[in-house]
Amino acid sequence: MSFLRLAVRTKVASVLGASCLVAATLSAFVVYLGDLERRQAETIFDAFSVANEANVLAQDVQKTVAQVMAIMVADDPRGARERSVELQDDLREIAYRRTTLLSGIGDQMSDSEKSRLSLRIDEFIAYQADTARLCLQVSPKAAIIQATDEAAVLNRRKMLADVQRLSQDMLARVEVTRQESTVGRKIRLAMLQVVPASIIIIGGLVGIAHLRRRDANRQKRRYDVALNNMPIGICMADEHGVLTVVNDRLSTMFGIELDLTGCPVRQLAEEIASAAKLADGKRAAFIADIGRLFNAPFSKPLVAVLGERIFEVRCHAMDEGGRLIVIDDVTATRRASQKIERMAMYDSLTGLSNRLRFRDQLAMTVQACSESNLTFSVLFVDLDAFKEVNDTLGHPMGDKLLCEVAERLTATVRAGSLVARFGGDEFAIILAPTVGPQDLDAICSRLIAATSAPYHIEGHSMVVGASIGAASFPRDASTGEAIIKCADLALYRSKALGRSCFRQFDASMQAEAMLKRQIEHDLRAAIANDELELFYQPIVDVRSHRVNTFEALLRWRHPTRGLVSPEVFIPIAEETGLIVEIGEWVLASACRDAAAWPADIRVAVNFSPVQFRRRDVVAMIERALPAAGLAPDRLEVEVTEAILIRDAEATRIVFERLRRSGVRLSLDDFGSGYSSLSYLNTFPFDKIKIDRAFVIDLSNPKSLAVITAVINLAERLNLSLVVEGVETEKQLEILSSLGVTNFQGFLFSPPRPLAEIDQMIREPFHSHLHEAA
Known part of the structure; x- marks a missing residue:
């Protein structure tokens, strides 16, 4: 009532003052709302920029994986190098985008998360560079092992997951900020309509609102440009499944001309199925899969094969309700991964597993x-x-x-x-x-x-x-x-x-394998414990009845098994590679023993094919001869056909080096193979030894014909000839009548230890059968 008794001027002044105060207060609040809207628009743009950078980075990563694949399957080294240069440029681009992305995130990600993401990207760059280097400098197979390394694949998946999650979080923040901005703009506009202010105040507010609206429109255009130029399809739907945002990329990805904004998610699935021309059954399954993906609280990405392309569909719940749907064309990445997997799991020549x-x-x-x-x-x-x-x-x-x-x-x-x-x-x-x-x-x-x-x-x-x-x-x-x-x-x-x-x-095979392993174990101990020894069997010239060569034969005196047959342990030594060490010991020991014999007696040492594959035989012999003080022409290197068939050209070069050094070459078991005659024409042998199989069957005319032919061949080629396995006087008589003069066999002597050969050296042999020791 007191207000009614005031003067009109006072009342007017009070009303005007209150109005001005209310107008000023409301104007300040409107200004605040406008500034808030501007900041929200900037937040939207920044978030979209980060999301865009994250998606571009993910695309670059996938492109780099495909580029490494291209290097590994390049048709020629030049193409591989050119792609390697492109890969290095791509890796530098990834490093640049990493820096841009992390600087644009600001405080929207913790320092520890940013450090983890940076480290994973750096590890990815290093893995890809190493894979390319292995392919160029080592082999594509080594590069495949590096490319499929569990640590590398796990790092890449985690890094891509972090980048994709960052993109989704930014897009979700965009939607929340956009909704808040819309509410604030409505409030501000409503307040502008009800402010009982003067024309100046209202004009001022209108001017400010106009400027703010212009800024908002500019920010919205930037938002639209960023959204529509993303390399992936993006759409947002509210809690009722109605699409509120659809970018241009999604429409062009499938060739959809319809504006899907305001349409239900199901219609989006139907349009995609129609564009991909899916059959009825696949169409219904795809639409159902999209529905389940949208409604599931926690769901894995949906991989859909649509025609000749492969797409990955992800759905992410937004804080204020609704869903963010991301559709990515992963055809190139998936096919590159499948090709790498096939190379790792299948034989490149036959296509078999x-x-x-x-x-x-x-x-x-x-x-x-x-x-x-x-x-x-x-x-x-x-x-x-x-x-x-x-x-x-x-x-x-x-x-x-x-x-x-x-x-x-x-x-x-x-x-x-x-x-x-x-x-x-x-x-x-x-x-x-x-x-x-x-x-x-x-x-x-x-x-x-x-x-x-x-x-x-x-x-x-x-x-x-x-x-x-x-x-x-x-x-x-x-x-x-x-x-x-x-x-x-x-x-x-x-x-x-x-x-x-x-x-x-069957069980006997297991027992046999166990016995072999035991023999191998004992043989290694025998080498260390000096259980091996050499026996010598003479080669006798019946014209002089004297020894001209002793063949060194390896024997193993086992502490519990006694004398182990060479037929038992030699194959095991060759299979395990122990023959290399044993063979070097045999050579050194035989040369040392022969150095004490008369100068006209040679020593023959057998060499295994394994020795020729794993050691420089020439260098080994050149070390052994001076160490023992033995003249090179007193050593006969005795080989079998098995050495010759593996790499004939390389073996021929080794034999020629041995011949130049003065060492003699002998071909053992002649006639037991299928191509021995060609070897005589190729390799510089001094001696051939006829296999004992022909001697056993001397009653067979064919055996006699073979021996006769070999005798004539040796004579024409100026080769020494030795017949092995002579055990009876009858055999000796037949072979001597054919012109053979050098014999080896039990008729003269079985293999004997070094201590028992002095008598054979001193005394001439007579034609009688010696008993085996």
Whole structure:
């Protein structure tokens, strides 16, 4: 009531003052709201910029992975180097984007998270650079191992997950800020309509609002540019499943002309299915998958194959309700990964599974058969006479033969079986599970028959065989590794019995393997404990009845087994490589012993093929002779055909170096191989030794014909000739009548230790049979 009694002027002044105060207060609040809107617009732009940078970085990472793949599969070294230069540029671009991304994040990510992301990107760059370097400097195979390294793949996945999560968080922040900005703008506009202020104040407010609106429109245009130029499809939907934001990339990605803003998510799925021309069943499944992805609280990315392209669809819940949907075309990345995986899991020559995939499949088969009480078998297949194809027709022809063998093996086994190539001419087969291994013999017989049939390739006719070892689960073993060992033992037995045969595993093979391991262990101890010794068997010239050469023969006097036969331990020594160390000891010991004999008596030392493969034989001999004080022409290097067939040209060069040094060369077991005559024409031998098999069968006219031919051949080639295995006076008489003068055998003496050969050196031999020591 007191206000009513005031003067009109006072009342007017009070009203005007209150109005001005209210107008000023409201104006200040409107200004504050406008400034807030501007800051929100900047936040939206900054968040979209970060999201865009994150997605571009993810694309660059995928591009770099594909670039490394291109380097590894490049047709020539020049192409690989050019792609390597492009890769280095891409890696520098990733490093630049990392810096830009991390600087743009600001306080929207903690320092520890930013450090972790930076470290993972740096590790990715280092892994990719190392992979390219390995491919260029070492081999594509080494690069594949690096590219599929578990640590590298895990780092890349975590880094991409961090980048994608950052992008999704930024886009979610954009939506929340956009909604807050819309509410603030409505409040501000409403306040502008109700402010009872003067024209000046209202004009001022309108002017400020106009300026703020212009800023907001500018920020919105920048927001739209960033959104529509992202390399991935993005849309946002409210809590009712209605699309509120759809960028241009999503529409152009599938060729959708309809404006999807305001449409339900289901319609988006239907438009994509129509654009991809999915059949009815696949169309319904795709639409249902999108629906489940949108409604699931926690969901994995959906990978959809649409026509010839592959897409990854991710759905992310936003803080204020609704969903963010991201669609990415991952065709190039997925196909590059599939190609790398295929290179890592399949044989590049035959297309069969390789050893790695074989072992993975074997482990899964063991588990499945254990659960279902089924059995299955593993076959190891090794080709017979394949090396002869490589040696005579060349490796390219051998590769083509391997491809045809792979096709025959695959066609012979039943569906559900796995055929793998382990390398070289070795194959392995996991037969499809059955109730029992009753048909295993028949399957092996069919495989051998299929493999042994003649091959006709580019005008050449070739024949190879196959040896097979088989093991069955759970009869022979209950684990994958144990089955492999059993099949390998069976293959070893099969090859020992001859070509083109098969054997199933049995317990005796395991016992034999254990015995071999024990002999190997004892043989290593024998080398360390000086249990090995040399025996010597004379080669006698019947014209003078005197020894002209002693052949050094290795013997092993085991502390509990006694004298172990060389036929038992020599193959094991060759298989394990111990023959290299043993052979060097034999050479040194034989040269040292021979140095004490008369100067007209030589010593013959046998050399294993393993020694020629693993050691410089020439250097070893050149060390041994001066150390023993033995003249080079008193040493005979005795070899068999097995040394000659492995690498004829390299062996010929070694033999010529030995001949130049004065060492004599002798070919042992002549006539036991299939191409000995060609060796006499190729290699500079001084002596040949006729195999004892011809001497045993002297009653056979064919054996006599062979020996006669060899005698004539040796005479024409000016080669010394020795006949081995002479044990009877009758054999000596027949061979002497043919013109042979040098003999070796029990008729003259068995191999004897060094202490017992003095008498043979001093006294002439007579034609009588000595008893074995």
